[in-house]
Amino acid sequence: MKRLTAALALPVVAAVPLLAAPTTTSAAPVSTATAATMTTATTGGLPTTYRLQGDEGGSKFEGIGADPRSGLFYVSETTGGEIHRGHALRRGTQQWLTGDGTDGRHTARGVTVDGAGRVYVAGGPNGIGTGRPDLWVYSPDGTLLAALRAPADDVFLNDVVIGPDGAAYFTNSNAPQVFRVARGADGWGVELWADATGTVPRADGFNLGGLVVTADRRALVVAQGYTGALWRVDLRSRAVTPVDTGGADLVDADGLVRQGGRLLVVRNFSRSLATLTLSADGRRARLLSQQxxxxxxxxTTAASLWGRVLYVDSKFDESVAAPPYEVVTRPVAR
Incomplete structure (x- = not known):
């Protein structure tokens, strides 16, 4: 990768009218950033830490998605549902989308970006017992394209990845289910795409979470946090089978990042980062290290951007979160 020393200008995003999902309100994408939050990268390298803007009452963060073409990354806030945006070259970030009810969004979890720069947001428990949306799709300029309810009960949409077909696949942490979101002839829609009830045993707490596409692009590999199991979901047959991990301890598996034939597993409250080799078809993984x-x-979650991995510091261990709020590139203990 070539060393980048010049700052790139972030596009200014203005509030735009609602294009879809008539039951929601208009988006209010960006707050004004101070000079301090727009500091450029130091000469000789990219920032190792990115500062997030939190709320006065305390903020907790979870999901992250990155767009390698633009250098932008997006981070979700569970406390309010705000979406923050940063750039690989800058230490600071901006609040890109407001929360606290904007577009029916009061909390947010997983985030990803597709090849067109569209941003997909998983709502966690946002829709449980409320009738609110479970997920959202936004254009690169912050226009709301869709706010959708998943066609199932007890839906906690946790993480999301873009598949080889261009559709977005969302995991349900409350049931062994994967939902598929795509734009069709009649607009944006969501379907219950794979249901592994009877195959994946449901455990107390968080179940299906982080997910990646396999190297051969024929399956998804999904983490089950409370058991530490990995599951393979075939993209053609939708069959769900266990990944042979050789007994690796992956309890508290949260975010997954695949880098070629290696799989990084972020083990949140275990405070560990597991690195495994992963076969191209996703059927077998072997532990290389636990750090x-x-x-x-x-x-919690992580994303690759310009040859590095960005990790979200959630603040989940603090009853009332206090700053600094950060995304880091050096996660291991020193």
Missing amino acids: ATDPTRVL
Whole structure:
């Protein structure tokens, strides 16, 4: 990768009218950033830490998605549902989408970006017992394209990945289910795409979470946090089978990042980062290392951007979160 020393200008995003999902309100994408939050990268390298803007009452973060073409990354806030945006070259970030009810969004979890720069947001428990949306799709300029309810009960949409077909696949942490979101002839829609009830045993707490596409692009590999199991979901047959991990301890598996034939597993409250080899078809994984992460942080999800991996410091271990709020590139304990 060529070393980048010049700052790129972030596009200014203005509030735009609602294009879809008539039951929601208009988006209010960007707050004004101070000079401090727009500091450029230091000469000789990219920032190792990115500062997130939190709320006065405390903020907790979870999901992250990155767009390698633009250098932009997006981070979700569970406390309010705000979406923050940053750039690989800058230490600071901006609040890109407001929360606290904007577009029916009061909390947010997983985030990803597709090849067209569209941003997909998983709502966690946002729709449980409320009738609110379970997920959202936004254009690169912050226009709301869709706010959708998943066709099932007890839906906690946790993480999301773009498949080889261009559709977005969302995991349900409350049931062994994967939902598929795509734009068809009649607009944006969501379907219950794979239901592994009877195959994946449901455990108390968080179940299906982080997911990646396999190297051969024929399956998804999904983490089950409370058991530490990995599951393979065939993209053609939708069959769900266990990944042979050789007994690796992956309890608290949260975010997954695949880099070629290697799989990074962020183990949030276990405060560990597991690295495994992953076969191209996703049927077999073998542990290479377990590294203790910074004991002062609970890292959740991660995303690759320009040759590095960005990890979200959630603040989930704090009853009332306090700044600094950060995304880090050096996760291991020192």
